[in-house]
Amino acid sequence: MSPAAGADPPGGPTGWRIQFWALQVLELGVAFLLVTQSVHVGRGGLLVAGGVVFGLLALTADGPLGVFRVVGQRLHVLVVAGAAIAFGAMAALPALRPDLEGLLVVGGAVVALVFLASRTMTDPARRGRRSTRTTRGPVIDTTATVVTPDGGQPAPTDDADAALRRAGRTTGAAAAAGRKAVDEHRPQVEDQVKRTLRGAGRLAGRLAGPKVPPPDPPA
Secondary structure, eight states: OOGGGTOOOTTSOOSOOBOHHHHHHHHHHHHHHHHHHTTTSTTTHHHHHHHHHHHHHHHHBSSTTOSSOOBOHHHHHHHHHHHHHHHHHHHTSTTTOOOHHHHHHHHHHHHHHHHHHTTBOOOTTHHHHHHHHTSSSOOOOOOOOOOOTTSSOOOOOOHHHHHHHHHHHHHHHHHHHHHHHHHHHHHHHHHHHHHHHHHHHHHHHHHHSOOOOOOOOOO
């Protein structure tokens, strides 16, 4: 990675380098190894504490595998190297010293962390790019101004007149729809009215016709 891309500038450590995420993977692997091996060694409390510390360091680093990302990459590399050296020094204390198997695990973890931390490429601009990337979306502050073709401001619109025009258009559309419905159904309505009138006339004629007197009873 070139210095413009955020790598260590010329004059730093030469030779092969590893990406920052690889150091995070190593920290998580060391944390898992220390915690799981603590149950198999005598006086493994130091291994549990070291596993918790290195796991938290990996999760708080401002890198691809970070969860909280509150520590910059360069500072993180220094903290990891210092924590590994302190972890190895505490393992030499009689009160915290594990057994031989535990000492081998601690020594291997310290050497791996210190060596690979010194070969890790860091990106000093990582924090700024992360803040831009985590933004939910671009915020555009715009102000729209409606102008007339001649460049002047539009005349204010009378809200009452606009409401009346809308009401007039709505009423006209309803009236047109009503006339169309009447024109479509007028023949059926007229035929039904005629039939009704004829039936009513026949009923009235039967009711008003001459009544035949009943026959006289036999003598």
